Amino acid sequence: MSDAHLTHSTDPLTRLRQIFRRGDHFLWMTAGAMALAVLMIVGLLGLVFVSGFTFFWPYQVTAVDRADGTKLLGRVTAVATERQDAGGQVIERAQTQLRVGNRELYGFDFIWVPTAELANFRSLPEVVQLERQEYGDFLGFLQRVETREGLVAEGPAAWSALLERHPRARELAQNASELQRHDIGSVNAAIQKANLRWKAAQRRAAGGVTLDPALKGEIDAELAVLGADYERLRAEATAMLAEATSAQAVLTTIDGQEKKVPLASIVRAFRPNQMSVGAKVGHYLSRAAEFVYAEPRESNTEGGVFPAIFGTVMMTIIMSLVVTPLGIVAAFYLREYARQGPVVRIVRIAINNLAGVPSIVFGVFGLGFFVYFIGGGIDRTFFPEMLPMPTFGTGGILWASLTLALLTVPVVIVATEESIAAVPRGAREGSLALGASKFQTICKIVLPASVPGILTGVILAMARGAGEVAPLMITGVVKLAPEMPFDATFPFLHLDRKFMHLGFHIYDVGFQSPNIEAAKPMVFTTTLLLIAIVVLLNLAAIRLRDRIRKKYQTGAF
Numbered sequence: 001m002s003d004a005h006l007t008h009s010t011d012p013l014t015r016l017r018q019i020f021r022r023g024d025h026f027l028w029m030t031a032g033a034m035a036l037a038v039l040m041i042v043g044l045l046g047l048v049f050v051s052g053f054t055f056f057w058p059y060q061v062t063a064v065d066r067a068d069g070t071k072l073l074g075r076v077t078a079v080a081t082e083r084q085d086a087g088g089q090v091i092e093r094a095q096t097q098l099r100v101g102n103r104e105l106y107g108f109d110f111i112w113v114p115t116a117e118l119a120n121f122r123s124l125p126e127v128v129q130l131e132r133q134e135y136g137d138f139l140g141f142l143q144r145v146e147t148r149e150g151l152v153a154e155g156p157a158a159w160s161a162l163l164e165r166h167p168r169a170r171e172l173a174q175n176a177s178e179l180q181r182h183d184i185g186s187v188n189a190a191i192q193k194a195n196l197r198w199k200a201a202q203r204r205a206a207g208g209v210t211l212d213p214a215l216k217g218e219i220d221a222e223l224a225v226l227g228a229d230y231e232r233l234r235a236e237a238t239a240m241l242a243e244a245t246s247a248q249a250v251l252t253t254i255d256g257q258e259k260k261v262p263l264a265s266i267v268r269a270f271r272p273n274q275m276s277v278g279a280k281v282g283h284y285l286s287r288a289a290e291f292v293y294a295e296p297r298e299s300n301t302e303g304g305v306f307p308a309i310f311g312t313v314m315m316t317i318i319m320s321l322v323v324t325p326l327g328i329v330a331a332f333y334l335r336e337y338a339r340q341g342p343v344v345r346i347v348r349i350a351i352n353n354l355a356g357v358p359s360i361v362f363g364v365f366g367l368g369f370f371v372y373f374i375g376g377g378i379d380r381t382f383f384p385e386m387l388p389m390p391t392f393g394t395g396g397i398l399w400a401s402l403t404l405a406l407l408t409v410p411v412v413i414v415a416t417e418e419s420i421a422a423v424p425r426g427a428r429e430g431s432l433a434l435g436a437s438k439f440q441t442i443c444k445i446v447l448p449a450s451v452p453g454i455l456t457g458v459i460l461a462m463a464r465g466a467g468e469v470a471p472l473m474i475t476g477v478v479k480l481a482p483e484m485p486f487d488a489t490f491p492f493l494h495l496d497r498k499f500m501h502l503g504f505h506i507y508d509v510g511f512q513s514p515n516i517e518a519a520k521p522m523v524f525t526t527t528l529l530l531i532a533i534v535v536l537l538n539l540a541a542i543r544l545r546d547r548i549r550k551k552y553q554t555g556a557f
Contacts, residue, residue, distance in 0.1 A: 045531075052528035055521040056287035058272045058280050061127045061139055062098070063254060067117040073127065073139050073254035074098035077110065101129075101137040103515075105257055109136055110517040123273050128159070128251065130261060131268040133297060136518060138261060140251040145263075147247045158249070159271075165247050166263045172244035173264035179237045181482075186489070187230045194222050200385040291525065296480065300509050301519045305526055307481055311397065311499035312533060314485060316466045318401035318495075319408065323465075324458050326405065327412025334413070335420045336442060355410040363471030366403030371395060371475060391496055395476035397485045398495035403471045408461035415460065419453020420446060448548075455545035459538050466534050469503040477504045479512075502530040 059075050066072060078097040094115040103109050130138040144154035145161040153161035198219050205211040244264035252258050270283060294304030338344050375392035383391045392398075423446050431441040469477075478498045485497045506526050513519040 048524050048528050048531070051521065051524035053525075055525045056284045056291070058129075058270060058275060058283050060123055061129060061272050063122050063124050063127070064098075064118050065120040066113065067119070071254045072098060072100060072111070072113070072118075073124075074100035074111070079115070080112075099137075099518075101139045102253060102259070104135045105253065105259065109515060125271070125273050127271060127273050129270055129272050130249075130251075130266050131302075132261065133265045133267060136298060136302065136515075138251065138259065140253045140259065143250045143252055143258075145247065145249050152247070162249050162263065162269055166266060166269060169244045169247055169263035170266070172240050176237045176240035176244065179233060179240065184230065184233045184237065187226055187233065189489070191223060191226050191230070194219050194226065196385045203385060292529075296505075299513055299515070300479065300505060301513055301515060301522050305500075305502065305505060305529065307484055308500040308502045308505045308526075309529070309533065310484055310486070311477075311481070312466060312502045312530070313537075315397055315401050315404070315472075315499065315501065316462055316537060318397065319404045319465045320458060320462055322402060322405040323409050323412055323461055324454075327409050327457065327461075328416055328454060330409070331413045331416035331420065332442065332447075335417050336438070336446075351410045351413055355414075358470075359407055359468050360470040362403055362407045363474045366399055366406070366471060366475045367395075370399040370402055375399065394496075395474070395478075395498055396496045397476055397499045400472050400476035400499070403475050404465040404468055407468065407471060408465050411461045411464065412454070412457040415457025416450065416454050419450040419456075422453065423449045452545050452549040455541055455548070459541045459545070462537055462541060463534055466537065467503055467530070469501070469507055472501055472504055477501045479504075479508050502526055502533070506530065 061073060061075055063071060063073050075098065076096060077099050080092070080095045080097075082094040083092040095112045096115045096118060097110055097112050099110050100106060101109055126141055128140060128142045132138060142158050142162065145152040145158050145165065152158075152165070198216065201211055201215055241264075245262045247263045248260045249263060249266070249269075250258065250260050268283075268286075270279075275283065291304045292309070293306050295307060296305060297303035334344060334347065338347075371394060375390070375394065375396075378392040379387060379390055427445050427449070428441055431445045432438070436444065476498050478500065481498050481500045483494070483497055485494050485499050486492060487494070506523055509519045509526065510516075510523040
């Protein structure tokens with residue numbers, strides 16, 4: 001039967017044979033799988049985007065009466081509809097979830113109530129919402145503002161008094177905290193260094209070196225001065241904190257319970273049911289800025305994630321600086337210098353198989369080799385006076401970065417080898433014919449032409465490394481890092497310090513938080529931020545790759 005007859009045949013079986021012979025079904029299956037993958041990715045990103053971007057918006061607070069006569073005050077966060085079986089029997093009643101806050105009074109932030117028991121939903125304009133340093137939000141009604149000296153204002157005037165006194169109290173509390181962390185922290189570090197100097201001198205004396213008799217007096221005098229500075233700064237911080245906590249707001253809940261909240265512990269105070277659209281936008285931008293630039297609080301479910309952002313970016317940069325030259329050198333040796341044979345083939349197979357090794361295995365290797373072996377050796381050689389407290393013999397951002405560099409180096413090696421192989425043979429031969437050595441040819445011809453492909457491998461390595469969590473959990477990442485790896489203290493870059501990471505932050509908030517319901521929005525928001533950071537890092541690398549490609553692009557390539 002001719003192809004023309006098959007084309008115009010109306011027999012379904014014949015047309016089906018024709019479709020299978022041409023392979024149209026594979027085309028449809030491929031297109032369908034692609035469409036399904038795109039739909040799933042768009043759906044996932046849409047869910048993360050919507051859930052993350054709505055986290056900071058100040059929603060209306062609703063008062064509602066229950067059937068038993070009690071009252072509730074909170075934001076409606078979810079509604080579960082009624083479910084029935086095939087016979088029409090109700091297997092799950094309709095329920096409404098409210099975020100009532102006031103955790104220290106109720107023991108929970110969220111409550112599920114049968115919808116049938118709720119009535120008289122209303123919006124009360126006098127409702128006050130306090131975003132606090134601890135215990136989450138407080139929802140209630142402001143009664144008065146008072147200090148240790150007595151009443152400041154009550155009734156309608158209390159709100160103006162709160163807004164007037166709150167910035168000063170908050171500023172004093174933050175100054176006291178900064179004084180404790182930085183100034184007092186610097187004094188403590190100086191005291192520790194002085195003690196270590198004496199300990200090191202004693203260790204040298206035990207080894208036969210003569211101990212300077214004046215050294216003890218110098219160290220004691222230095223410690224006396226530092227101790228006086230410590231007491232002075234501590235007294236100053238205590239006085240600041242006492243003044244900050246002197247003023248407090250007195251509120252009542254909808255069921256009549258009274259609560260006193262120090263103004264210094266209030267992050268924000270607002271009346272959500274009276275806010276205009278402009279005020280809500282300003283509130284949203286303020287909370288979004290805090291999320292990016294502030295430190296976390298309340299078991300990482302509130303506040304910001306700046307230390308995690310900094311740790312993620314810094315770790316990715318260190319990892320890239322290590323994996324790029326390592327991968328390039330290995331690839332050039334395998335492709336240009338190594339004698340091709342069974343050994344090189346085995347090495348390439350091993351490199352390809354490394355890409356499939358579970359990441360936690362790399363984490364265990366990093367813990368044993370980098371942390372215990374290399375880090376422990378550094379401590380014994382350069383920091384013996386610190387022992388048994390480890391300096392480099394414990395998890396840190398350096399060891400985590402090196403572990404991820406080993407994890408991602410196969411990607412860079414494979415991409416670099418493919419890029420080297422794509423360089424035209426004529427370009428190499430022309431360079432050699434003009435008298436250039438092999439090394440000069442590699443540096444001047446092969447390497448520049450391979451840079452775009454190399455950067456492709458680096459981009460893939462950055463994307464994978466930035467999102468890895470399992471190896472970091474045992475090589476340096478922590479729930480909350482008191483100090484960041486980079487600060488104003490010499491030597492400025494502290495590679496031995498532990499750090500925070502957005503991926504681990506998502507895991508910790510989503511699965512280790514004591515308040516799962518309150519942590520859900522933070523999980524989506526942090527996920528959105530991590531995706532944005534990975535995309536920005538990749539876009540920067542892609543932009544650099546395109547510029548290099550245009551610079552070295554010639555007719556020969």
